[in-house]
Amino acid sequence: MKNLFKTILHDRHVDLGAQMVEFGGWVMPIQYPQGIVREHLATRRHAGLFDVSHMGRFTLRGQDALPFLQHVLSNNAGGLEEGESQYTLIPNDRGGAIDDAYLYRFHADEYLLVVNAGNRLKDWDHFQSSLPDFKNVIMEDKTKDISMLSLQGPTSKDILQKIMDTGALPEPMRNHLSIATIQGRKVLIARTGYTGEPLCFELFIDSADTPGIWDLLMDQGAHPVGLGARDTLRLEAGLPLYGHELGMDPDNKEIPIYASPLSRFAVSLSPLKKDFIGRNALEKQFEAFKKIADRDYSLIHDLPRCIMPVALKKKSVARAGYKVFQGNRHVGYVTSGTMIPRWEIEGEGIFSKLTENHGLRGICLALVDSTLVEGDDIEIEIRSKQVPAVIVPFHMRSEAPPFARSIPWDRIGQEKGPSGKEEISKNVQSLLIKSIRNTEWRQKECINLIPSEQTQSELIRLLSIMDPCGRYAEHKQVSAFSVAEVFYYQGTDFIAEVEAKLETELKKFFGCQQVETRLVSGQMANMALFSALVDYINRADRKSEQRRLRKVMNNHIIKGGHLSAQPMGALRDFVARDPLSEKPAVVNFPVLPENPYKIDLSACETLIQKHEPELIIFGKSMVLHKEPVTEVRRIINGLGIDSVIMYDMAHVLGLVGPHFQEPFKEGADFITGSTHKTFFGTQRGIIGTDITDEDPRFELWEAVKRRAFPGSVSNHHLGTILGLLMATYEMNHFKDEYPKKVLDNARVFAKALNDCGLSVAGDPEISFTETHQVILNVGYAKGPAIARKLEENNLIVNYQAAPVEEGFTASGSLRMGVQEMTRFGMEATDFEELAQFFKDVLVDNRIVKEAVISFRNRFLEMKYCFTTDQVGDKIQKLHELL
Incomplete structure (x- = not known):
């Protein structure tokens, strides 16, 4: 193997007994003594450590570095913020691949491009042919100066965290980057890899420092993996390899870039890329691909x-x-x-x-x-x-x-067949028996701590199935009749009265001028408001294609943001694509490094000034702190930015008031919410605003009404409207007592859990929480199993991914709320006693199911509702009507 390059770790591989082979001009380990199969399996179960220092590494700096990259690469390098990376290709003018590559932006003024080992010199020469057109570019080959390790697999995150001195891992999303130190050595870390592993890291290290870090990773349990298993891993993941899925096919014909599923996503046809190499051919492939997706093969000659x-x-x-x-x-x-x-x-x-x-x-x-x-x-x-x-x-x-x-x-797409006729009778009986048992279990034997749930009072439940349940009462305001509400059906006088009273009571509760109550969920409320905003911003032009919201600021879902406020959720159809990044035009609230549950207002002001969002969405489903509505209103007013502030109060709607937050006094333009979490109501959604009919933006409220009906609902579920009115009577009656008790109980519960030696998230200086929620850390990816263990002991909680975790399946926390059990009469001392049950199960591994049932028997009578003594014989009459 003369005249071949060796990585700085060559001797380490030889000492480990690796079988060394020539690959791309380098001497590399194809496998270690345990063999390819074991290396593959070790990566999937534990963590595989790969020396990938044979890959080419070019750095690019200078004023023309970005225009140059836009010209020679297929993807949109202009969309990369500092701390991000992207898969890309080096296209030729025929729409084929000279190579595939990865582009990293660890620093604002420098890009790092990783290319395949066997193509390094070819790629370099190709770039050199275009460089004369870009005068201010400094391109350097850093292949020998910077080594590259790949750590892939389920335990890779834990291994890295154990050896890091300073810095942090990248945000828990693919293609994010960070800079850290390990034993005083600077290490660039990317959440990238070539194995398909959800936990994947690639490390860029000065070559002289690499052997020491390799040794540290090995000492922590990483398994060395050679090129053989690297290939089986990438094949299983469906990832392309140059010379196989890219390049020339067995007939010596060029494989179009759009032929590869992953490579399609690495092509940008943004106008910002101008006339980049291969653009014309790639546009033809794209047009052909779109038709092929519709089973139209008229352009198949291009793909x-x-x-x-x-x-x-x-x-x-x-x-x-x-x-x-x-x-x-x-x-x-x-x-x-x-x-x-x-x-x-x-x-x-x-x-x-x-x-x-x-x-x-x-x-x-x-x-x-x-x-x-x-x-x-x-x-x-x-x-x-x-x-x-x-x-x-x-x-x-x-x-x-x-x-x-x-x-x-x-095992793909397996489905069970429908039940036969003989089974239906059994299924009916089974459904009834199981429904009775489930209700007894949840209402009489369990401690219910799901923060997004609430048991309705007997009156609310009864009213929700009374007539007009199942009937219709569509209506809208008609200007010709002095803006009177006109109903489309007869027999609606009662529900018309109910809806009018509901609006009055909700306005009183929220302290606002307008309320829309016809939405049947919190997510629908958000969608109606988003739609109304788009309608409003296009009010002067009803002929052109309606533009979407140019920029939105929200809480990222990983940081606790509501699903419905995400581009993957209800926001999807209403937010524009950022022309620079080609991603949804959403910027996320920054959080404090020391407290990822709280917004960093200083960094937030910088982002607001930079992006000038048209819509700012507050609200979280994992919420420990009040949202800084007052502070952000002050920021946007100071900057002179015309932004709509919306507060999705789904989880905290029932806490509105002086003990928690008063959103309209603090500067919110709109609130939305679900009416069945901390609020006592049936499962519905609402929108509220303090806009009056004299406000220039009253047209926006009129758009909200239109987007509620007929935009979102036809039948707006009249039974639950009836129940919601009773719930709002209850909320207004107990508005001072209930929220205060919930907030006090949450702080006591959090402190008691902490005193039991459990890891409670949040700021201990404020007793960990300012809301009804308490978050307990239980260990990375252990949340689902521990939530199940608690359920077996009749303690019902919600497993939750913390802000540093990759998704709900990796949840390492439990999210709990005290609102429901507070309503059943639990006081501070009771929550202290409850915390002990958690210690018994989680620390002492005890079974406490019977003790929990006995404990729950003390809390079967609902409080903060109207009693039989207050409503007389009306409850019995409701029962008789069923």
Whole structure:
């Protein structure tokens, strides 16, 4: 192996007994003594450590660095903020790939581009041919100066956290970056990788410092992995490899970039990229791809074949270059294939887990005719025999951290058939029996601490199923009748009276001028308001395509933000795409480094000044602090920015008032919310505002009314309207007592849990919480199992991902609320006693189910509601009507 490059870790690999091979001009470990299968499995179960220092690393600086990257790369480098990265390609003018690459922006004034080892010199020369057109670019080859390690797998996060001195891991989202020190050495950390693992990190380290950090990672339990398992891991994840899924096909024809599913997402046709290399060809491929997605093959000549994952139905091995057939028709070639190992899984859903057993299965990626689709049966010619196979959507999934899960072809889309007629009678009986038992269990035997739930009073529940339940009462204001409400149905006088009284009571509760009550959920309320805002900003132009909200500021879902306020939720159809980033035009509230549950107002002001959001959305589903409405109103007024402040109070709606927050006095323009969490009501949604009919923005409120009806609802569920009126009577009657008691109980409960030695999130200086919620840290990814353990002891909580965790399946916290049990009469001393049950279960591993049932029997009578003595015989008459 003369004249080959060696990484700084070459001797480490040799000492570990690695089998060394030539790869891309380097001497690299193909496997260690444990072998490829064990290395693959170790990565999927623990953490695999890869030396990927053979990859090329170029740095680019200077005023023209960004324009240069926009010209020579396929993706939109202009969309990268400092601390972000992206997958990209180096296209040729025919729309094929010279190479694929990863672009990192660790520093505002410098980019780092990682390319394939075997293409490093070719890529460098290609870039040099374009550099003369960009005068102010400093491009340097740092391959030898900077080494690169890849740490991938479920325990990789824990390993890194143990050895870091300063700094932090990147935000828990793919492609985010950070800078830290390990034993005093500077390390650039990226949440990227080539394995499909949801927990994935790549480290960039000065070469001289790399052996020491390799040793540290090994000492913490990382498993060394060679190029062999790196290939099986990326194949299982469906990731392309240059020379296989990119480059030239077995017929020596160029593979279009749009043929690869992942590569499609690495192409930007933004006007900001101007006439970049390959643009014309890629635009043609894109047009062809859109038609192919609609089963229109009129442009298929521009994208004749696509890369698709294929699973073999029999035990066999498909290798690159093998022919693929459908019947007698040759439809393509295998581009990559092998037998890959997988851990077998037992259990279902979030409680499923890897067993100690593993199996092997044949999978591949294939370049096949674009007319083929997922689910099509095909055959692969292996040693002159036709082996049955099927096109599958994927070989594995990564969206349930901390584990990636292998998905065999015969377990995709399994469904149970419908019940037969003979079973229906049994099912009816079973439903009734189980409903009775469940109600007894939750209402008489459990301590219910879900923060988004509330038991309604007997009166509310009875009224909700009284007539007009199931009837219609559509209505709208008609200007021709002096803006009177006109109902479309007869028999509606009573519900008309109920709705009018409900509006009056809600205005009194919230301290506002207008309320819309016809929405049937909090998410629908948000959607109606978003839609109204879009309608309002387009009020002067009803002929052009309606523009969306240019920029929105919100709480990110990982930091506790409401799902409905996210681009993945109700906001999706109403927010514009940022032309620079090509992502939804949303900027997130920054949080304090020392307290990720609280907004950093100083950083927030900087972002507001930079982005000038049209809409600012407060509100969280994981909420320990009051939202800084007053402070942000002061900021936007001081900057002269015309922003609408909306507060989604779903979780804290019933706490509105002097003991918590008074949103309109503090500067909110709108509130939305669910009426069944801390509020006593039925499951509905509301919108409120203090805008009067003399306000220039009253047109916006009129748009809200239109987007409620007919924009969102037709039948607005009249029974639950009736129940909500009774709930609002209750809220107004107990407005001073109930919120204060809830907030006091939450602080006592949090402090008691802390005193029991449990890890309570939040600021101890304020007794951990300013709301009804208490958050308990229980260990990374342990939340679901611990929540189940508590449920087995009749303690009902909600597992929750903390702000540093990758998703709900990796939840390491429990989210709890005291609002429901406070309503059943629990006082501060009772919550102190409750905290002891948590210690018994979580620390002492005791079974306390019977003790909890006995404890709950003390709290069966609902408080903060109207009693039989107050309403006389009316409850009995309601019962008699059923």
